[in-house]
Amino acid sequence: MMKKISILHLGGTISSKVDYKTGGVSSKFSEKDMLELYPEIKKIAKISSRLIANMLSEDMNFQHYNLISKEIQKEVKKGTEGIIITHGTDTLHYTSAALSFILEHLPIPVILVGAQRSSDRGSSDAELNLICALNFIAQSNFSGIAVCMHSSTSDDACLILPPTKSRKIHSSRRDAFKAINSKPIARVTKQGNIGFIKKITEKNGNFKLYLFNPDLKIGILKSHPNLSSLEIKNYSKFDGLVIEGTGLGHIAVNKIDSLTNENENVLKELKKLAKKIPIIMTTQCIFGRTNLDVYSSGRKLQEAGILGTQLDMTTETAFIKLAWLLSNHKKEEIPKLINKNYRNEISSRTSLDFLDYVYT
């Protein structure tokens, strides 16, 4: 018997089409358009489809993560066996991480699908992404959140990517999403052949939601040369900060000569801020693990109260995790909880092939 799968539309390129009035692309796609455009999807599963929002993903905030999660909860209660969420690609990896944290012991597969080329063009990548995601749900026992996007620039297979360890790393290519510090979960061909790459072990338990506090203000600061202490001061009214450090997790805090006086101020401001809010260090290298023990600047940062050493979370996942922890726990618990692995967002080993393994 065919599985019951719901497609929840959130908008984005996958559900964009030309607006003949403005000449630009906008998310004006109805849920019916999707079924009309891809009639073949009805052969894979029993499809129902509805619109939750119609937006570009860069416009989303924490409230949307709560809204989507509640919609997923409704579907689970209705007996839906799998969900596809169509989503803009720009912040899709933030959403996938957020949903992972919110939805504990999610009993069904929920696959986020995007497209880099809108559905109204003949060469859109939407069809393959959608069909691979449907096939993956229809033919596997997977449960939990995942992302489904093109495996290469060819239209032949997609990767099922881990929700807390993936990222958009290209502005326009259809294979823009890659696993970061992890392997993909599986590779799915258009014909529905599934090759599992990484085993995901989900603990059994009661399905429960831990939502975001939409009032939280969390910042992301990218470390860079010629940093001013004013940039640190900007975050004084925030609830939390992620610093995307250079290399192993660094920011300018060493005064070594008369030219580096400002660095002293940076360290001073960081110390002040770390007393008020949790600050998590990640790496702007994208791949790899932080380590604040190797260089003196890293040690100074740890002394100042900066968290996040020896973790391999992406900046985006660290940002979502910090917001989620602050939404559900006391501020004082963050130094301990940030190191706890909740949703496979931290890998214990850094495997050699995380960076350049080719999945064909």
Place this chain on the structure above:
Amino acid sequence: MEKLNYKKLGFKAGLEIHQQLDGKKLFCKCPVKTNKKETPDLTIKRKIRAVAGESGKKDIAALYEEKKDKTFIYEFYQDCNCLVEIDEEPPNNINQDSLEAALQLSLLLKAKIEPKIKIMRKIVIDGSNVSGFQRTMLISTNGKIKTSKGTVKIETILLEEEAAKKIASNGKDITYRLDRLGVPLIEIATSPDIKDPEHAKETAETIGMILRSIDLTKRGLGTIRQDINLSIKNSPRIEIKGFQDLRSIPKITEYETKRLINDPPKKGEVRKAEKDLTTTFLRPLPGKARMYPETDHKEIEITGDLLSKITPPELITERTLNLERKYNLSPQLAAEIVKKKVGFIRYTKEFPRLSPKIIAYILVEAPKELRSRFHVTKKLKASDFEFIIENLNSNKIPRDAILDVFLKLSKGLHPNLTQYSSLSDKEIEKTIETIIAENQGAPFNALMGIAMSKLKNRVEGKKIAETIKKFT
């Protein structure tokens, strides 16, 4: 066979001419060049589906192709392809040079230029465009050309992207090579003002000449293509594509007219011009729901500022006539100077001491002589011409030595010019006196031969003869 009365038949025909432009591609910075490598750097597989155009209906021609459920294989070459051609990056800003060439052409054809140019997507799902559409834009309308049988109106001038070249097909898979995809292409469509097959050829030739008058026009095999749209009374419209040679236009058009008389099809067709001067069925004539707006590029405003910078080039025919008159050249030589773009006028301005005729000789005739007399097949470099003209101008090369220097240059040698340096009268006299003394009693011709071989390239023959005569 009886000659057809085209007027009586209600013969109507228009031309659609496609001309490639050189330089960079239309929506990226990839160079316009033909790939010469055996194997592609990357092969990718894609599917294309028909999408609804602006009218909301899937195009009938598009659906026809979709039924075949094909996989398209694209051969990608790093040196002339980037992400834009494989639809992995939005189009970059339009290539300003090709836009300006299209504007130049519009002025030459006296067409009315659109104040705002909107880029459109023309649905193409035979796979020849990776994106599933061809970007195209209307540049100007309502132009005209004069022909021996009256004015032929130019309905539209478009600037568009060239499609990829089909390499192989095996039923399900079609392979395209991507080097050509995205090359700027000008499309000129005439009104159905063409009166008979000969007139079609004349019109194509005239438009071809006008196109070649534009600097950016690409030359060589396959860089220009002519399609003919034709109908007669009570027949549907037929489009014939793929003429290999303008000379085949009258015969193929006549054949097609006879086919329309004897065996008219029910619906419009696109047909291919064959080498045996017949035509074969390609596909049904596409319907109208083929266009929708290109949303990835802003509208292009043709400002007065831009237009004031565009000057239409002189037509090849005018250029040739002006050269003939101004420099007193033969029509044939003038035509070759224009055709080969050899920089004749630049050289005459730079070296006013040299006669235009000798410059023309060096640029056009000397290379031909090298080919016919010395079998030099290698193409001479611009720097070779420059070298010879410069040194001729400064008297370092005598006229008689031009071919000799060319020959050395063509072999990649650097000629030692001192061997050509002219001798003083005293030196010439001394050499010739010695020759006469060494060859006492030898006749004039023998002395001349010996002296020529010794003084070759340094003293003109006339001078040698005079000196010999003086001393014998």
